[in-house]
Amino acid sequence: MSVRVLLPRLLSECTGGRTTMDVDLAAPGTVRALLDALAAEHPVFDRRVRDETGELRRHVNVYVDGEEVRRLDGLATPVPPGAEVMVMQSVAGG
Structure with a gap:
C-alpha cells in the first residue's frame, strides 16, 4: 500500500x-x-523526529489524514492505504 508523506522545508534537508x-x-x-x-x-x-527510545520528540507532530496521532494511538495509529501523513516540527522564535 502506498502512503503520501508531507514534510516541511525544515525537515527536507534530511530527505535530499x-x-x-x-x-x-x-x-x-x-x-x-x-x-x-x-x-x-x-x-x-x-534522529530529528524520534528520540533515543523511538518515541516522537516533544516538538514533532504527526498527522494522519489531518488527525494528530498523539490524540489517537500515538505511533500505533493505523495508516490506511492512500493516507496523507504530515510530519511537522515546531519552530520557536522570539
Missing part, C-alpha cells in the same frame, strides 16, 4: 530536499512502521 514522498508500507500499516521505513532510507530524518 524532498518535501513530498510516496512510501510503500505492508498492510496494515502504522505510524511507527512508516517512520521505520523512512528511517531505513533517511537516518538523519529519524
